[in-house]
Amino acid sequence: QKEVEQDPGPLSVPEGAIVSLNCTYSNSAFQYFMWYRQYSRKGPELLMYTYSSGNKEDGRFTAQVDKSSKYISLFIRDSQPSDSATYLCAMIKAAGNKLTFGGGTRVLVKP
Amino acid sequence: GAVVSQHPSRVICKSGTSVKIECRSLDFQATTMFWYRQFPKQSLMLMATSNEGSKATYEQGVEKDKFLINHASLTLSTLTVTSAHPEDSSFYICSARVEANEKLFFGSGTQLSVL
Numbered sequence: 653q654k655e656v657e658q659d660p661g662p663l664s665v666p667e668g669a670i671v672s673l674n675c676t677y678s679n680s681a682f683q684y685f686m687w688y689r690q691y692s693r694k695g696p697e698l699l700m701y702t703y704s705s706g707n708k709e710d711g712r713f714t715a716q717v718d719k720s721s722k723y724i725s726l727f728i729r730d731s732q733p734s735d736s737a738t739y740l741c742a743m744i745k746a747a748g749n750k751l752t753f754g755g756g757t758r759v760l761v762k763p
Numbered sequence: 764g765a766v767v768s769q770h771p772s773r774v775i776c777k778s779g780t781s782v783k784i785e786c787r788s789l790d791f792q793a794t795t796m797f798w799y800r801q802f803p804k805q806s807l808m809l810m811a812t813s814n815e816g817s818k819a820t821y822e823q824g825v826e827k828d829k830f831l832i833n834h835a836s837l838t839l840s841t842l843t844v845t846s847a848h849p850e851d852s853s854f855y856i857c858s859a860r861v862e863a864n865e866k867l868f869f870g871s872g873t874q875l876s877v878l
Contacts (some may be wrong), residue, residue, distance in 0.1 A: 695858075
């Protein structure tokens with residue numbers, strides 16, 4: 653079983669809809685949580701970064717962490733075709749450790 | 764966010780030659796950088812952790828002699844694919860860690876094609 657599970661999708665939504673993404677993890681040692689967006693043949697771009705349970709908002713993006721349930725989410729409001737990409741959750745157990753990725757969810761926002 | 768520059772973005776080489784990929788942190792110092800490999804429609808696979816001034820730490824199954832990593836300064840790490848073969852063709856991505864907050868920023872990636 654993978655330490656971090658993420659539905660591969662694809663997730664198809666109409667323009668303007670809310671995109672809802674999530675990841676579950678099995679090890680309670682994870683402390684830092686990130687969401688990346690990756691376009692085809694490009695490096696991942698850091699979207700959100702959190703280290704505590706609760707919600708964090710940045711523009712159209714909201715990241716949610718529930719450490720008791722070992723569950724993190726990313727919501728994208730007012731989705732645009734330019735949001736079509738693969739979204740990767742990632743987490744770190746402790747300072748200095750390597751990043752553990754989910755498998756990525758492919759999102760397609762249709763005009 | 765912080766900027767990580769990776770060059771070249773694309774390289775085509777003949778089998779048996781060596782290829783060097785550079786990763787630079789442009790606006791911060793990075794004691795630790797990471798090198799990943801990514802196959803189509805798959806997630807990133809960590810190859811090695813590069814530490815400034817010391818030897819890199821390789822993941823299980825990654826050949827140290829084939830993938831040479833040098834991290835000679837706080838802003839530059841290089842990956843050299845030695846005696847490249849077609850099976851080494853892949854998308855290689857580097858990342859650099861901001862120690863103050865554990866954020867990792869990625870380069871734009873290098874598509875290596877070995878003929």
